[in-house]
Amino acid sequence: MTSAPTTTQPQSPIGRIPVIGIKPAVxxxxxxxxxxxxxEFDVEATVFREGHDAVNASxxxxxxxxxxxxxxxxCTNPGLDHWVRTISADRPGWWSYRVEGWSxxxxxxxxxxxxxxxxxxDVELMLEEGARVLERAVKLDHDDADRTLLQDAVTTLRDESxxxxxxxxxxxxxxxxEAMHRTPLRDAVSPSRExxxxxxxxxxxxxxWYEIFPRSEGxxxxxxxxKWRTGTFRTAMKRLPAVAAMGFDVIYLTPVHPIGSINRKGPNNTLTAGPDDPGSPYAIGSKDGGHDALNPDLGTWEDFDAFVAEAERQGMEVxxxxxxxxxxxHPWVTEHPEWFTTRADGTIAFAENPPKKYQDIYPLNFDNDPEGIYAEIRRVMxxxxxxxxxxxxxxxxxxxPVEFWQWLIDDVAKDHPDVIWLAEAxxxxxxxHTLGKIGFQQSYTYYAWRNEPEELQEYVEELAGDAAxxxxxxxxxxxxDILTPYMQFGGPTAxxxxxxxxATLVPTYGIYAGYELIEHVARPGAEEQIDNEKYEFKNRHWEDYEPGGAKEGQTLAPYLTRLNQIRRDHPSLLWLxxxxxxxxxxxSLMVxxxxxxxxxxxxxxxxxxxxTRESWVHLDLEALGLHEGEAFTAHDLITDAHWHWGEHNFVRLGVDAEPVHIIELRRY
Known part of the structure; x- marks a missing residue:
């Protein structure tokens, strides 16, 4: 006897109305x-069906x-079955979406x-079929006006007079x-996965963001x-009003923990530190404690709490x-030696990124005791x-390990969903990209090294595309850590x-303290500043740049202030x-x-x-929300100049002019 052929049930049945190619789908x-x-973002899908009957999607x-x-x-391209809808959420939390195809x-x-x-x-037949379709629609959850409208249409369709x-x-x-669009009659509804x-x-x-080393402020x-007298949380608090006045809303502190004494680095990353050298704050841990402790030179927990509270009063987060x-x-080295990598000679391996060596740092080994390390870091957080x-x-x-970050971010979010993580990767x-997928909300980027218009445009389009x-x-x-040749030799214009x-390409950007003073001299052989703040104190004498100071006007602080004010006034700049x-x-220009x-x-x-360069720019008026041939007032938000602009416009930008126009479009 011949047995009937068998088939394997597909893992995901296609559905009566196929729905495929859904975006975003990370x-x-x-x-x-x-x-x-x-x-706002677009949900996209390909939705189609057999034959010629109409298909729709929600x-x-x-x-x-x-x-x-x-x-x-x-449907954005009838015949090619591409469907789109812009969605947004009105409050935080876990949401979900799916696409439903339907007849x-x-x-x-x-x-x-x-x-x-x-x-x-088939005139009478078609009119009767229409009446029956609308009769079905009347039973849906329409408001009274739409229900009356549809019922009247049914009556008229059958009125042979x-x-x-x-x-x-x-x-x-x-x-x-329009009524049927608001509350459609849907047959053979075929939902995608959630x-x-x-x-x-x-x-x-x-x-x-504005970055500071607390020990340098004051x-x-x-x-x-x-000898140097270190800055503290209390002296750093005095800098907060000026940072807030520039319009920054995040004050970022480099590590504030005790700094190790063994293998402490000296100025400019030298291997021998003097007795008064503060060391790198990234070499964390000493007899005074580890990641859950404060460097006593900076102050007490009361001082730290006061700093956080003052930042909040100034409209900033820490x-x-x-x-x-x-x-x-670090206490962990003696209490948990299994959390580190021991070399063949019995020593603990210090951090390396050949040819760079970090003799003052031991990296953690997450494979030896993951349960213990995970629990301790969660406690520290x-x-x-x-x-x-x-x-x-x-x-x-x-x-x-990526799986460690996924666990940690998820576990913190259970009780503190408002915590934000920025990956310096x-x-x-x-x-x-994977760090972003598993939980990091933000990421450092290659922006510092993208200096040509074509490569920068390509990079931003990538970031603002599916990756967003x-x-x-x-x-x-x-x-x-970064001072590129472009910044070393580009002068104030750069x-x-x-x-x-x-500040304008993406919604989040950051400035490292001293940027406003154009600190552009690099340490020989490295793309970072000479006399780097990572290894020594730095007093920038901010008072000299204040009104009446010896260096009044020799700062980009007003320019940064203007950029941040423009961002606050224009919500379009706060989307990606x-x-x-x-x-x-x-x-050489970008628009x-x-x-x-x-x-x-x-x-x-x-x-x-x-x-300084002169050129013509050619605007896509439709992308600006304008009609073909429509003109507008271009208001330069940097110089306060006003121009009459349209599709094609002449510009002059550079060393003896402003390098950037930031233009507010004003309709006539």
Missing amino acids: ECGAFPTKSVVGE VAITDPDGRTTLLPMR DPYGTWEHDATIKVAAGV KEPGERLAAGTDPAVV FAWWVERERALAGA AEFDEATG ALDLALQCAPD QVWIDHGVKIFRVDNPHTK FTRPAMM AYMRPSFWPTTH WKLRAALA RNITFHKVDDS FSKKRGDDVVIVVANLDPHS
Whole structure:
């Protein structure tokens, strides 16, 4: 006897109305899509069916309370089956979305009846079928006005005393079409899988950061003794009003823990430190404690709490550096030697990134006792959260297991969903992107090394594309570790330009203290500042740049202040996915715009810091929300100049002019 053929049940049945190619879907839905409250993004899908009957699609979004809302999608290219809908969330929490494809009996009837009645084919049959479709629709959850409208259409469709054209017009009236659009009649509904959607507070997407070494703020050199007096949390508090006045909303502190004495680094990363050298704050741990302790030179917990409270009063949040490595005299080294890597000669391996060596740091080995290390770091995190820290800049997360970060971020989020993690991961793209997928809200980027218009545009389009569903970039022109040749030799024009681009290309950017003073001299053989603040105190004498000071006016502080004010006044700059690049004749220039509702900002920048250039820019008016040939007032928010602009415009930017136009579009 011959047995019947067998088939294997597919893992994911296709559904009566196929729905495929859904975006965003991070790793096919393995990780959640991210957004912040109010941030808009498009859900896309390919939805189709066999034959010629009408097909339609909806997005079903489910809020944290379990309530589901259906939103109609729009087919952007009839015949190619691409559907899209812009969605956003009104509060933080776990949301989800799915796409539902469905057969559209009203759309099928409207299409066929319009053709057949006009041709005199099956006229009464088509009118009756329309009446029956709308009779079904009347039973749906319409409001009273729509229900009356549909019922009247049914009556007219069956009124044989009227001409067929009049009867058909009642069933296809635009008001009827709109009512059916609001509450559609859906047959053969075929839902996709559910996609997780994590919605966070706005700071997870947008912020202006300012980095300081607390020990430098208020540090003073005593000429009489030849020694430095360290800054403290209390003296650093005095700097907060000036930082807030520049418009920054995050004050970022490098590590504030005890600094190791063994193998302490001296000035400019030398291997021998003098008795009064403070060492690198990234060499964490000493007899005074580890990651859960404060450097006693900076003050007490009362002092730290006062600093956090003062930052909050100034309208800023504190971000703290989380550097998971240990000085040789960290308490963990003696209490848990199994948490480190022991070499064949019995010594503990210090950190290396050949050819760089970090003799003052031991990296953790997460494989020897993961349960113990995970629990201890989670305990440490709670210490800082309990002291008001809700943002962490994580040092070198790419040198620790990805699964550890996924666990830690998830575990913290259970009780503290407002905590934000920034990955300082200058590493391979796969690692950077994966850190974003598993939980990091923000990431450092390659911005500092993208200096040509073409490469910078390509990079930003990548970040604002599919990657924006899980990774949010943070642009820093310089850091305490980075001083590129472009910044070393570009002069003040470069420093204004790179700050302006960082502040307008992406929603989150950062400035390292001293940027406003154009600290551009590098340590020989390294792309970082000479006399680096990582290894010594630095007194910038901020008072000299204040009104009446010896160096009044020799600072970019007013320029940074203006950039941050522009960001606060223009919400379009606080989104990532809304960027459009425009054409320009000169390859050294770059033009882009951002639009959010009625707020439109256009940025024109000369990326050559050594010359002044003239060129024509060519704007995509549709992307700006304008009609073909429409003109507008271009208000330069840097210089307060006003111009009459349209599709094609002449610009002059560079050394003897402003390097950047930041333009507010004003309609006539």
